[in-house]
Amino acid sequence: MPDDRQGRENQADREENRQRERELEEAEARGDEKEPLFDDESVRLGDLDEALKSHDYPTTTTELVAAYGDYELEIQGNKKPLADVLSSTDDQTYDAAEDVRRRILGLIGR
Incomplete structure (x- = not known):
């Protein structure tokens, strides 16, 4: 050419x-x-978000409740322990902190 x-x-x-x-x-x-969670959603979980990031994966719902069940989440102006939030679910396996955050946020309607 x-x-x-x-x-x-x-x-x-x-x-x-x-x-x-x-x-x-x-x-x-x-x-x-999967699309990453927005920063404001991880802030909603407060200290629990940091704890989930440092947790060993894979993990199960039972293990999460044993480790973090007392963490309180703000839900519609009220505080509710993580154990209560996860009590309505079957024992699941999570491969990463983001999977756990997605599940929790889905359960609390955010």
Whole structure:
């Protein structure tokens, strides 16, 4: 291809198309990933959030209640122990702190 203006424009257009294709492929590959929780949701759990981050995983609901059941969560202006919040669920296994936070936030309706 000759090194002229039209050739350079065609090459730039092809590169833009390749870049768009790469971005679409990356977006499709990330489609299965869970979205991270927003910072304000982790703040809602207060000190429990930090404790969950340092906990060993995988873990179960029973183990979480034994370790953190006395932590109190703010729910609609009232405080409720984590043990009470998790008492309505079956014993589940959690692979990460984010999984536990999602479950707790789902149970307290946030």
